Amino acid sequence: MEKKVIVKIKDLLKKHNISLRELSRLTDIRHAALSELSNQKRENINFGHIEKIADALQIDDIREIIDLIDR
Template identity: 40%
Template sequence: MVSIVIKVQEILDERDMSQKQLAEMTGLRRAAVSEICNNLRTSINRDHLEKIAEALKLNDISQLIELRVEQEE
């Protein structure tokens, strides 16, 4: 099984930042940031990803998104 995982919460945890701080930095709604951080969204606006990447000073999409392949038993 393959899943796409948004790693925003992992980055925030590493940097000791809150979702609220990220929302303020990006101008995104706190609810939207929370849904992204908790991988609850089935689709994510490209503009949102760009704002998050810019705010967190990321330079590689793999820092933000991961394709996880789980072995079937």
Template identity: 40%
Template sequence: MVREIEIKLQQLLIDHKMTYQELSKITGLSTRAISDMVNNKQERILKEAIIKIADTFEIEDIREIIDFKK
């Protein structure tokens, strides 16, 4: 069985009415990196990026950001 990982950043942006550019300014991540995460094109995500996203959206459970696709 091949598992896939889902990055849930698009839904977080929608829920918080935030643009890529706004998230970029807050986190220091490039808009390109954010776009790649939203579109599940990024093969590796730095722990630092996950922490910045979690801090921005006040997330305690990493599964709100990244999880296995069902």
């Protein structure tokens, strides 16, 4: 079965009680790029973005940010 990587932006926003715009400000990642990640519209993931999100939200476990699911 084929796998897909999911970036759990919506879960992070809810857990940390922040908006996408606030996450954009905290991470210095374009709002549009975060929106695309949030809506699973991106085919490629920038690891620099994942690192910035982890730093901004003080996340130590990458599994809080990304997941691997069956398509």
